Amino acid sequence: MASFSTTLYNTVFKRNSVYVSTIFAGAFAFNMAFDVGIERFWSHWNQGKLWKDIRHKYVEAEDAE
Amino acid sequence: MASFVAKKYQTLAPTVRTLASGVPVASGISFRHAPADDHSHGGPRHDTPALFAVRFSGSAKTSYVTSSPTGVFQQRFLHTSVARRDAPQVPDFSHYKAKDDSVNRATSYLMIGAMGVLTASAAKSTVTEFLSTMAASADVLALAKVEVGMSAIAEGTNVIIKWRGKPVFIRHRTPDEIEEARSIDWKTLRDPQSDEERAKNPEWLVMLGVCTHLGCVPIGESGDYGGWFCPCHGSHYDISGRIRKGPAPLNLEVPEYTIDEGEGKIIVG
Amino acid sequence: MLSRLPKAALSIHHVAAGASRQAVRSGSVRFVSTGAPTSNAFQRALNSRAALGSAVLMTVGSVAWYTHLYGSLPFIGEVHASSPAEEGLHPPAYPWSSSGWLDSFDHSSIRRGYQVYREVCAACHSLDRIAWRNLVGVSHTVDETRTMAEEVEYTDGPDDQGEMFQRPGKLSDYMPAPYPNEEAARASNAGALPPDLSLIVKARHGGADYIFALLTGYVDPPAGVEIREGMNYNPYFPGGAISMPRVIFDGLVEYDDGTPATTSQMAKDVATFLHWAAEPEHDERKKNGIKAIILFSALTAISLYVKRFKWASLKARKIIYNPPTGKNMH
Numbered sequence: 001m002a003s004f005s006t007t008l009y010n011t012v013f014k015r016n017s018v019y020v021s022t023i024f025a026g027a028f029a030f031n032m033a034f035d036v037g038i039e040r041f042w043s044h045w046n047q048g049k050l051w052k053d054i055r056h057k058y059v060e061a062e063d064a065e
Numbered sequence: 066m067a068s069f070v071a072k073k074y075q076t077l078a079p080t081v082r083t084l085a086s087g088v089p090v091a092s093g094i095s096f097r098h099a100p101a102d103d104h105s106h107g108g109p110r111h112d113t114p115a116l117f118a119v120r121f122s123g124s125a126k127t128s129y130v131t132s133s134p135t136g137v138f139q140q141r142f143l144h145t146s147v148a149r150r151d152a153p154q155v156p157d158f159s160h161y162k163a164k165d166d167s168v169n170r171a172t173s174y175l176m177i178g179a180m181g182v183l184t185a186s187a188a189k190s191t192v193t194e195f196l197s198t199m200a201a202s203a204d205v206l207a208l209a210k211v212e213v214g215m216s217a218i219a220e221g222t223n224v225i226i227k228w229r230g231k232p233v234f235i236r237h238r239t240p241d242e243i244e245e246a247r248s249i250d251w252k253t254l255r256d257p258q259s260d261e262e263r264a265k266n267p268e269w270l271v272m273l274g275v276c277t278h279l280g281c282v283p284i285g286e287s288g289d290y291g292g293w294f295c296p297c298h299g300s301h302y303d304i305s306g307r308i309r310k311g312p313a314p315l316n317l318e319v320p321e322y323t324i325d326e327g328e329g330k331i332i333v334g
Numbered sequence: 335m336l337s338r339l340p341k342a343a344l345s346i347h348h349v350a351a352g353a354s355r356q357a358v359r360s361g362s363v364r365f366v367s368t369g370a371p372t373s374n375a376f377q378r379a380l381n382s383r384a385a386l387g388s389a390v391l392m393t394v395g396s397v398a399w400y401t402h403l404y405g406s407l408p409f410i411g412e413v414h415a416s417s418p419a420e421e422g423l424h425p426p427a428y429p430w431s432s433s434g435w436l437d438s439f440d441h442s443s444i445r446r447g448y449q450v451y452r453e454v455c456a457a458c459h460s461l462d463r464i465a466w467r468n469l470v471g472v473s474h475t476v477d478e479t480r481t482m483a484e485e486v487e488y489t490d491g492p493d494d495q496g497e498m499f500q501r502p503g504k505l506s507d508y509m510p511a512p513y514p515n516e517e518a519a520r521a522s523n524a525g526a527l528p529p530d531l532s533l534i535v536k537a538r539h540g541g542a543d544y545i546f547a548l549l550t551g552y553v554d555p556p557a558g559v560e561i562r563e564g565m566n567y568n569p570y571f572p573g574g575a576i577s578m579p580r581v582i583f584d585g586l587v588e589y590d591d592g593t594p595a596t597t598s599q600m601a602k603d604v605a606t607f608l609h610w611a612a613e614p615e616h617d618e619r620k621k622n623g624i625k626a627i628i629l630f631s632a633l634t635a636i637s638l639y640v641k642r643f644k645w646a647s648l649k650a651r652k653i654i655y656n657p658p659t660g661k662n663m664h
Contacts, residue, residue: 023178026182034625038621042438054445180636207465
């Protein structure tokens with residue numbers, strides 16, 4: 001644990017430039033991952049009620065005609 | 066010097082007392098200037114320089130108590146009338162101290178970094194939301210595209226449609242007109258542009274019907290060059306909508322459009 | 335009095351001084367407030383019964399004068415007895431599939447509700463604020479919506495000759511209204527104006543519950559209630575007499591997804607559709623709400639940690655004055 005935290009400190013936190021750029025890169029990644037995660041939770045929670053769950057019925061019907 | 070003072074253990078007599086009248090008295094301090102003292106700054110006093118109990122190292126401000134209070138320690142209150150003569154006991158803070166300094170340090174940085182990440186993410190979303198209010202609203206965007214059926218436009222005819230409040234000329238050109246538009250030496254024109262640049266499909270010419278001079282709407286199939294003629298100030302455009310004669314500085318503008326051959330539609334916008 | 339002082343004094347110096355609560359104190363402590371309140375003739379007059387009586391008279395007089403001039407008091411609504419017959423019966427809270435904090439609309443219900451609106455309600459009620467394009471991606475596909483829009487003729491223009499002309503509808507067009515204007519609507523409905531339904535869920539107390547209760551709540555008037563010719567009794571409608579007759583009956587429409595078209599099913603679907611029409615942002619709003627709550631609670635927690643972290647060294651430090659010991663100390 002101690003060695004890991006020392007490694008973490010030496011690689012990321014020690015230089016402010018590295019620290020700040022890690023924060024911004026992390027924010028970018030977090031933003032996308034968070035959106036995807038919430039979207040996934042939302043579709044799971046509301047399964048069967050959303051438009052994308054019923055869309056296939058009507059698109060297929062159009063193609064069949 | 067600091068380390069020297071820090072490690073020195075001495076029993077010090079209290080130097081500041083309080084008289085019964087409430088006036089503090091510092092009898093042990095010499096206010097005289099010490100000429101032999103190299104470290105003096107020329108002031109009247111030559112006290113020990115202020116030594117703060119806390120030293121900062123890195124961001125994880127570990128505090129070090131540099132000197133334990135020795136001798137009689139006098140607590141001073143704002144009201145100085147009450148004298149305290151009891152020696153305080155320093156409580157045991159070891160329970161609150163970090164077990165492992167490197168873990169403690171990494172955790173602190175990590176928490177601050179996490180706060181930065183979340184704040185940046187939230188700020189980005191907020192800024193995006195505010196900026197998106199400046200974008201065109203959905204009802205404007207819905208009007209931004211116009212579809213025109215190509216089958217309804219016979220060869221050699223003009224159609225004028227409205228798009229975003231402006232007229233758009235669509236001409237279904239004959240082979241002769243295409244030949245004429247492509248054969249001339251366009252490099253010598255006022256606004257040199259080849260017909261290939263202006264028409265994606267040579268049969269169809271789509272352009273904004275706004276004269277580049279002062280914004281009048283030119284008349285089709287007229288003018289000296291068989292194209293368009295602006296009645297306001299006499300600008301002549303050829304069959305590719307290029308300015309050939311008159312005050313207009315530029316060719317008629319070509320809007321963004323796509324030709325859907327399968328559906329037989331021209332989509333402007 | 336004195337017993338209160340050491341505690342307050344100690345709490346300030348708690349960190350620095352440590353545990354030394356047994357400090358014995360002596361000496362006098364002075365407070366800001368000194369002496370008993372002085373009494374004089376003015377104060378005696380102020381506290382007299384005559385002053386009280388005249389103040390009461392003044393108040394009652396001003397209120398009476400104001401109400402005489404303006405009829406009612408400001409900021410206070412007119413007080414009157416209310417009854418379910420006047421206010422309308424309060425609709426029960428129905429378990430909508432979108433009731434919960436994390437629940438979206440049931441989009442197949444919106445689709446069925448649109449069908450009910452189109453086939454039943456649209457005969458009298460407009461839906462001005464909903465355009466065809468709003469249905470795309472909510473309840474219908476683009477092609478379906480375009481087909482539906484093209485079935486309606488819209489007046490457009492003017493053209494080159496300055497004439498207005500008819501053209502089939504486009505996605506950007508708004509839902510067609512049944513009547514050209516309010517007067518025509520009133521004339522066709524015995525003087526009553528069928529309200530626009532775009533925002534009706536927001537515009538009525540009880541929202542979708544009210545719509546459902548109203549649509550399914552038509553009953554015979556109870557004994558003693560007289561309903562004029564052309565009016566209908568509905569306990570959920572304020573006043574009880576509503577111009578709109580009961581319009582939803584079992585099997586009135588045929589749903590394309592095979593759902594049995596019972597009265598309550600149709601009422602539920604159309605209420606869901608109207609709820610969507612009033613709040614098209616509903617699903618996105620709830621999704622953003624989840625994000626905001628998670629993000630801001632995490633930020634709050636970390637901020638508290640960082641606050642404690644930043645203050646720790648300040649709160650735990652001890653400032654010690656090292657007095658000089660002599661001339662040549664260093």
